[in-house]
Amino acid sequence: MSDERRELRAFVRTEEPPPSGARVVLRGGRDTQALLGTHARRLNRTFVLDGQELYGISVFVALDDVGPASQRGLLTGKLLSSPLVYTPTVGELVDAGFDLLPTFDRPHFTVVFASLADVPRLLAALGPLRPNRYAWAAPMEQP
Amino acid sequence: MTHIDIAADLNSEDETGLVWTYLDEAREPAVIRPREIVVAGTELTSAVCEVVDLVEQPTGTIVHLRVLPGTLAQYRKLVERVGR
Numbered sequence: 001m002s003d004e005r006r007e008l009r010a011f012v013r014t015e016e017p018p019p020s021g022a023r024v025v026l027r028g029g030r031d032t033q034a035l036l037g038t039h040a041r042r043l044n045r046t047f048v049l050d051g052q053e054l055y056g057i058s059v060f061v062a063l064d065d066v067g068p069a070s071q072r073g074l075l076t077g078k079l080l081s082s083p084l085v086y087t088p089t090v091g092e093l094v095d096a097g098f099d100l101l102p103t104f105d106r107p108h109f110t111v112v113f114a115s116l117a118d119v120p121r122l123l124a125a126l127g128p129l130r131p132n133r134y135a136w137a138a139p140m141e142q143p
Numbered sequence: 144m145t146h147i148d149i150a151a152d153l154n155s156e157d158e159t160g161l162v163w164t165y166l167d168e169a170r171e172p173a174v175i176r177p178r179e180i181v182v183a184g185t186e187l188t189s190a191v192c193e194v195v196d197l198v199e200q201p202t203g204t205i206v207h208l209r210v211l212p213g214t215l216a217q218y219r220k221l222v223e224r225v226g227r
Binding site for chain 2: 004005006011027028029030031032035038039042043045046057058059060080081082084104105108136137
């Protein structure tokens with residue numbers, strides 16, 4: 001099957017330096033282990049990384065202090081439909097053993113891991129859900 | 144439980160900058176056509192989306208979605224207000 005899948009490396013942004021550990025990672029929630037596993041399998045169905053098996057989920061990193069790639073810019077833009085968001089730092093995910101690949105358009109990243117057995121640890125590393133006060137709906141109102 | 148037309152991770156973008164998922168994850172694949180308005184996401188996180196296009200890949204048919212402003216509740220209110 002791997003010959004049918006796309007190579008994710010072709011979509012890695014190579015021109016930008018890795019984000020500092022203090023930068024905030026944002027992901028709209030809510031997730032469960034089962035949902036993260038489903039999302040990770042979808043990526044695995046679609047992509048390989050350097051020809052190898054790959055699991056991963058999508059996040060955004062607040063790379064800038066202002067503008068669409070800032071924390072506020074993401075909460076009021078790409079994450080406007082998410083009343084709840086996870087906001088770990090890059091350092092917290094890296095310390096938990098996960099790599100962040102800058103994929104597709106800035107500031108999208110893929111948190112990559114080798115096995116679905118890593119999903120419980122990933123969910124723990126995402127930390128608590130926090131309200132997105134800019135979202136269209138309050139947490140109990142959506143969609 | 145929230146009605147979901149097509150399962151997706153609303154955080155997941157590809158090179159188009161749009162949310163993507165697979166057509167075979169739709170409740171009724173026939174509904175998933177360009178310019179249709181659907182509810183996408185999971186039972187815990189969903190949004191009203193526009194189907195932008197369907198792209199055949201060896202791994203399946205990729206559906207690109209554009210997340211629309213507002214919530215399903217707001218769309219319901221709009222329909223109630225303006226009539227049918």
